[in-house]
Amino acid sequence: xxxxxxxxxxxxxxxxxxxxxxxxxxxxxxxxxxxxxxxxxxxxxxxxxxxxxxxxxxxxxxxxxxxxxxxxxxxxxxxxxxxxxxxxxxxxxxxxxxxxxxxxxxxxxxxxxxxxxxxxxxxxxxxxxxxxxxxxxxxxxxxxxxxxxxxxxxxxxxxxxxxxxxxxxxxxxxxxxxxxxxxxxxxxxxxxxxxxxxxxxxxxxxxxxxxxxxxxxxxxxxxxxxxxxxxxxxxxxxxxxxxxxxxxxxxxxxxxxxxxxxxxxxxxxxxxxxxxxxxxxxxxx
Ligand SMILES: C[S@@+](CC[C@H](N)C(=O)[O-])C[C@H]1O[C@@H](n2cnc3c(N)ncnc32)[C@H](O)[C@@H]1O
Numbered sequence: 001x002x003x004x005x006x007x008x009x010x011x012x013x014x015x016x017x018x019x020x021x022x023x024x025x026x027x028x029x030x031x032x033x034x035x036x037x038x039x040x041x042x043x044x045x046x047x048x049x050x051x052x053x054x055x056x057x058x059x060x061x062x063x064x065x066x067x068x069x070x071x072x073x074x075x076x077x078x079x080x081x082x083x084x085x086x087x088x089x090x091x092x093x094x095x096x097x098x099x100x101x102x103x104x105x106x107x108x109x110x111x112x113x114x115x116x117x118x119x120x121x122x123x124x125x126x127x128x129x130x131x132x133x134x135x136x137x138x139x140x141x142x143x144x145x146x147x148x149x150x151x152x153x154x155x156x157x158x159x160x161x162x163x164x165x166x167x168x169x170x171x172x173x174x175x176x177x178x179x180x181x182x183x184x185x186x187x188x189x190x191x192x193x194x195x196x197x198x199x200x201x202x203x204x205x206x207x208x209x210x211x212x213x214x215x216x217x218x219x220x221x222x223x224x225x226x227x228x229x230x231x232x233x234x235x236x237x238x239x240x241x242x243x244x245x246x247x248x249x250x251x252x253x254x255x256x257x258x259x260x261x262x263x264x265x266x267x268x269x270x271x272x273x274x275x276x277x278x279x280x281x282x283x284x285x
Contacts, residue, residue: 007104116196124199146163
């Protein structure tokens with residue numbers, strides 16, 4: 001796994017919208033494997049500073065290694081971006097970036113349990129120091145809530161059937177068993193594996209991703225200098241809807257992107273993960 005690199009999505013657009021320049025201060029709220037962070041540090045050379053947050057300690061260790069050449073221009077913090085104001089008390093930034101979802105490292109490490117492509121434990125926690133694993137979540141969640149989560153992830157047609165399946169056992173042995181059971185229960189649609197959305201729904205629920213995103217959007221303006229910008233990249237329509245609507249009624253934030261920015265054809269071709277990406281940018285007034 002040590003050679004896994006996460007190809008950052010919309011890197012040039014992020015630098016441009018965040019107006020990255022020497023002397024500025026930036027927050028990468030989802031530093032991950034450090035792809036965006038590295039490009040921000042390069043573009044703000046020689047003295048721009050970057051703070052990075054991630055709730056995944058393994059990701060932080062990787063980005064620390066990658067960003068080591070930038071020395072004390074970088075500071076990395078372990079935690080949930082929804083708690084950014086208490087993780088970074090008194091800090092203000094010229095730009096904040098949040099690149100939501102999972103990284104390639106998380107998806108491609110079978111022991112983390114994010115992928116239906118490889119056998120692994122039903123874990124799916126981004127922060128392994130806390131919270132229920134996917135197996136514990138499945139055992140404890142009510143059928144009503146599970147069905148709702150599956151609907152949110154786009155399984156409108158099969159949410160009931162899938163809920164019955166997922167709750168039909170006290171425990172699942174791992175990702176492969178669950179993925180196979182899902183394949184036997186619902187048909188394949190298009191090119192994607194039948195378990196794609198089920199795994200996404202579970203991951204989002206286990207990590208309380210929607211809740212964290214809303215809390216983050218609530219505090220993000222207070223992290224910005226006046227005129228500072230917030231850029232959010234989402235990969236799922238429910239997330240994008242939350243981002244799009246969040247600041248509609250706020251007077252301290254104005255919208256910079258009228259419609260979401262999506263990757264150009266070349267990027268979509270070279271980086272399949274980028275195909276569902278949507279970037280929205282806001283500015284603190
Ligand atoms: C798509 S990756 C970011 C990749 C990064 N931009 C890069 O170029 O390498 C998303 C990262 O956000 C982290 N993450 C997701 N939700 C988080 C949250 N609520 N708080 C902090 N980090 C979070 C994940 O652990 C993951 O490492």
